Amino acid sequence: MIKPSLPKGFRDHLPAEGHKREFILSAIQDAFHRYGFQKLETPLFESMKTLTEKYGEEGDQLLFKVLRSGDFLQKANQEALQAGDSRALAHSICENGLRYDLTVPLARVVVQHQSDIQFPFRRYQIGPVFRADRPQKGRYRQFTQCDADIVGSSSWVGDAEVLKLYAEVFESLGLKVAIRVNHRKLMQGMLQHLSLSEQSTAVLGALDKMDKIGEKGVYKALIGLGITENVIDEFMAWVKQSDFTIVHNEAMQEGRDRLEKIIKVLGDAVQFDASLARGLDYYTGMVVEVVSSELEFGSIGGGGRYDELTKVFGGQNLPGVGISFGLDRIVDVMDALERWPNESDGKPLILFVHFDEPGMAKGWEYVQKLRCMGIPAELYPDIAKAKKQLKYADQRGFTYVAMLGDDELSSNTIMVKFLDQGSQRSMTFDELLTALNTES
Template identity: 45%
Template sequence: MSKSKPSLPRGTRDFGPEVSAKRSYILDKIKRNFIKYGFSQLETPAMENLSTLTGKYGDEGDQLLFKILNSGDFLNKTSTDDYNEGSKHLTAKISEKGLRYDLTVPFARFVVMNQNDIAFPFKRFQIQPVWRADRPQKGRYREFYQCDADIVGSKGIWNEAELTLLFGDVFGDLGLEDYIIKINHREILFLLAAYVGLQEKAIPFCAEIDKLDKIGAETVIQNIIELGGSSTKINEVMELLTITDRNKLIEKVKSIDPENDGVKEIIYYFETLDQFKERNIKVELDLSLARGLSYYTGLIYEVKPTSVKMGSICGGGRYDNLTGVFGLTGISGIGISFGLDRIYDVMEELGLFPEKITQPLDVLLVHFSEENLKHGQRLVMNLREAGVRADLYPVSDKIKKQFNYADKIQTPYTLIIGDDEMESKAYMLKNMLSGEQKPMALDEIIQHFKG
């Protein structure tokens, strides 16, 4: 019987040691800042009941859920009639669970199930994989990580400002300076829709505004006129979108309706951020930003790199009634998500990863005999206990083979153990790049790597 060649399911990936180290570097920076800002870590199961997942992402989202067949004889309780009813009916008979599609719906389910044990406002972060039965293509995978931070049970605008500062701290720690945080507010978008006479068609109006950088102003204007908007007012709105001075832009919007909740919140948001000017947080009010309007109810974020051609690397916003679908109403929240894969691509292109993180070892101990190997076993543990990333070649092979192995794993140093070294307790430390070598005592070796 011929053996099949191993392969991966489409839309999934292996990550080798170098890529994994770089991904962990990003995740560690994100997690450290989540914790610094007072977020508690939450983990939910990879699978949820389909009753939890379905109906939360729209018809298209439901189609992209990975369903899990029931255990055992999953066809036992089905009949020919069930087959004839079609796949949707049959699925309900043979599958009760599915892989999570995102982290938000499981979070909402968790909040409802644990509402009596949670102190509101509740700040949680979650870094876990999600699965979508999407068509795999460049930048779109069936399995990928989400890095979410949410605050539920509070409507204070400090939450919006705090998450903006969190963006700044994470990117600062990653050394990523070339980015812009774009923000907008759903209530301002709806105000503009009403201003052009499309109060009843606010969502289609916003969808057209969101296409501005893709199809250009003339096409957007024409499309909005076709929706029934006033051509004069539309041109005024388009002029608004060209204003880059934040204060001038806010004043223009405020003149339309100074009592608009979105205008008030944006003003307070920027007043709060202005206390932290020394942090140089790069925030821009962009009235064409209209992401997730069926979901978000207040301020919305989108973060884009400025020196690399790439879509958004982070996003988020304010949402009301997160838990309403599970029967707990009136719980407002705000959340942001870091796009791990896109941040990785940006940092790789800009060369922002430190060399050290892809280097698993500081030094490899090599030896000439079985007795030298035994001596090295104690020595390698002494180095590790001192915080040196050290490894010992595990068998007594020819020294040339050990050096070839050191080259292959790209360790920067080897520590050579022979009979003379055992007797003198001065071991030959060799720089594998330059070839220079020098005898050093254990404490000197530790100092060399820790210094």
């Protein structure tokens, strides 16, 4: 006997939970379609060489690797094996890993299938991604991302479109959010101004942890990088202010011009946030992060412009911009705020209940007829006590129960119980059909 359990950091979604997820997914998909995004599917596996060095060192460590099938030891790096070097050994016994996000697979796809794609390529993709992170509240090892990206255009229109899409979807879900934007060029220019360009990855990495380690933590981390207090003070003053029009050099000018165009069309829908760094290495322009305005929770969406992402896959470089919705975290926020609409959750309307083989056979006929007409219907599959069958109807939330006892079979009628009204009425199948078509 094996005690059934799931690996840590993974979850099942039973039907009740599944309906909540569907509610959010359909709001997102509807917006994707209206905005002209087309569906792409990529596999869960990518080769390790596609995955590594795209997400920074920390990201590389969070990649799930898949063991080669067959006798993997034959191809193992013998030196690494002797030295007990897990990391080096892993690369020789694992060719493939599980995707870490949907953006790097997209970059691979646009280069690999370049001749079959019309650019600008507007694609959306919805699916699970995997990170070997320490599981905790709101952080799972498998979670669902819903991404929309425009590849092959560097226009401000793309930036504005994905931000507008964010605003629309969260509004339609009834969630108040802050859509925070910054521009990598603005940040890079500021670091250049402070003569910190060479340490920019480390500085941005520290800043990106602000939520976790607080302002003091960031300060300490910057001290640890050997930066003087004066410079840190100026940097911290910059990240805390809200004026993106102050510029000191060309890079900052470029960021400012771009943000101005975006703010012009989006207005109050987005907020400039000079402290927004975003962990992923591949962003080059506008970056965005969405948080709830009603609840401290962390980001429920994020994205940005990546104008050099396809470069590593060779050939012509293609600029891109994209956003991602974190489905699992949006569910958590909707749960915490109890923001679910009060709706039917797609459960079948009617259950046929019976007490013997002839009743079950008659029920089978009726159910098949209803299904053929497009009406969801169910037949209790076993011969069981009425109490048990009615309990099932109640728990599943049926609104009608059609009972087929001896009287009904001999008179060719159906006793219909209206569970929501507590009443019941004998009727013919045609009368039942009329009732179902009127009510539904």
